[in-house]
Amino acid sequence: MSDGTLAEALATGGWVHIELNLAGVTDKPAFMDRCTRALDLPDYFGRNWDALADCLGDLSWAPPARGRLVVVTGWQEFALAVPHDWGIAQEVFAEAGDRWRDTGTPLQVVLALGGSS
Numbered sequence: 001m002s003d004g005t006l007a008e009a010l011a012t013g014g015w016v017h018i019e020l021n022l023a024g025v026t027d028k029p030a031f032m033d034r035c036t037r038a039l040d041l042p043d044y045f046g047r048n049w050d051a052l053a054d055c056l057g058d059l060s061w062a063p064p065a066r067g068r069l070v071v072v073t074g075w076q077e078f079a080l081a082v083p084h085d086w087g088i089a090q091e092v093f094a095e096a097g098d099r100w101r102d103t104g105t106p107l108q109v110v111l112a113l114g115g116s117s
Contacts, residue, residue, distance in 0.1 A: 014066030023074030026081035031089065039070070049088050056096035056107065067105055073112040 020038040025031050032047040042061040045051050055061065062068075070093070079086040093109040100107040 016063070016065040016068045018068065018070045020070055020072045021074050022072060022078045025074075025078045028082065028085045031078060031085065049092060053092045053095060056092065057099050059100075059105070059107070065105060068100075068107045070107070070109040071112055072109060075111060 018038055020034060022031065022034055025034055029047070032052070035041060035052060036045060036047065039055070040062075041052075041055050045055055059068075072093075075086070078089075096107055097109055
């Protein structure tokens with residue numbers, strides 16, 4: 001590791017680091033758009049909660065990795081604007097993390113408490 005960043009440490013270990021930046025997102029359609037881009041979800045992704053859960057629960061569409069770390073930044077505005085949807089998003093991410101926890105390719109989703117930079 002040259003500068004000691006988390007992304008470099010993960011890459012060295014074969015993990016994929018994904019930033020899901022939700023800055024400016026205030027509704028479910030925009031959330032789904034950001035997830036589609038950041039996670040590089042497949043074309044068949046239905047842009048709803050069940051489809052997101054399905055894609056995160058079966059990563060056969062994703063490139064191989066030893067693990068995946070999704071860092072959610074800028075989430076506060078979305079959480080305040082649509083708290084019910086934010087709660088569902090948290091459940092989907094938590095269930096996906098639980099699903100992959102004891103496998104050879106874990107998926108971890110973490111919330112950044114600071115800004116998106």
